[in-house]
Amino acid sequence: MMAGKGLAVVTGGSSGIGYQLARIAVEEGYSLVLCAHGDDLDKAAGQLRRLGGEVDAVRADLSTRHGVEALWSHLQGREIELFFANAGLALGDPFIEQKWEDVADRIDLNVKQTTSMIHKVGRVMRAQGRGRILVTGSIAGQVPGPHNAVYNATKAYVNGLAWALSDEFKETGVTITCLMPGPTDTPIYDKGLEDTALHDMPKVDPDKVAREGWDAMMAGKVDVVPDPASRLVSLFSGVTPKAIGNRLNEMMAKRRD
Template sequence: MSAHAPRPIALVTGASSGIGTDLAREFARDGHDLILVARNEAALTALATEVAAEHGVTATVIAADLSDPAAPRRLFDDVTARGLSVDVLVNNAGFGDGSHFAGATREKTMGMIQVNIAALTDLMHAFLPGMVARGRGRVLNVASTAAFQPGPGMAVYCATKAYVLSLSEAVAEELKGTGVTVTTLCPGPTRTNFMDVADVADNALFSKGLVPVMTAAEVARIGFRAAKRGQVIVVAGLLNQIGAFTPRLAPRSFTRRLTGRLLASGRH
């Protein structure tokens, strides 16, 4: 890149913690300026200061609550008003819930659908046309290994991630030949605050090491490299790859019963 060429810009949602923070670091290390989006403005500001000092990039902080249906369009309008052109859209914001569907609160259930599905879709719809017009760009959507099977005990979360995977694959195919790629990152259990928000941190399935748990930095590195290659789907970790593939070989009735029993067996 020449000294006078503008740096590419990556917009990262859910950048205040976990995988989002480490994805922002990966793109900064690669020479991208950043637009950091999350509710926690103080955490975003600290991250912006860090990446500016370590990598010499500019990081714009935009505090936004993507559970508000109007927030994605406001975010796009804000970015446009600042004269910023997004080269990479990272849809990382999302959360889960370990409650059974009938016992979950309406607020958390509908908020999960808004953040995990509606906001992601709205942001793709807003930013993709500009990328296509310029003939270049990348979208990195963070789904989950939960996308590959129904999840009794985390029914809505698994369904939202199945949507993310399906949408991303289809749009990636539609965009072939445009210079724009869509990558879906599917992590398994990861050491972030996700488990606390989903109320599964004490679940023995995770806390006692019954399933592999990766670090956010490991997952982010895998996702970043896949996005750079334009890979359509990447499952983080070999055991998670095996776990994601196995349900395709079994009857769905068996898969849902097994998943439900595994999640139930981990509950204290």
């Protein structure tokens, strides 16, 4: 496979939705910078190379400014065709019982450093006069999330940022699309949401979610909610009273006693 279409950068590309987005990028002929911070990164990069990809694996903790700078130093001076702002994590349990360090870490990862990367890449793409950004928000950002409250709130921010930037960038040749998945079958549920209904419920395959996100990004859409059931939840979220939304989402995210 030729990597002749230029560079795609995927944050959180070692598993789940990000890995599937990276796989599509390789299959479509993009070379890849794949960023994550855990042990799965090298395995994921190896799998993508076996698919024919030209893959540069960058290990960086994207919840920190230092990690963003490490990734950025790999990208300095390079043109970027596609950017997937995808790295993110949930945080289960009642807010008041969570450690502040964990709360701050999620806000740093999902909000602050994600915004920092979009700002940096956005400037490069604006100067190029072309580029496409896919930001992984969530339908969780459209509903209240007791027992996962900070996560839902960070995703409300991410959705809102992407929607507004899609408009601000519209005369620049750069598109920004928000991918808003519903429950998707990825390891995110094994990182603090074990023993919940959310963990055990049926979920959409990440390759399907990534494909819908990819197609929406390539079509320059403002956003996309993959999967018909998630689209229904998204549709009703705006008109469902908060008290009902709170109960439904608590039932999903609360740990079983």
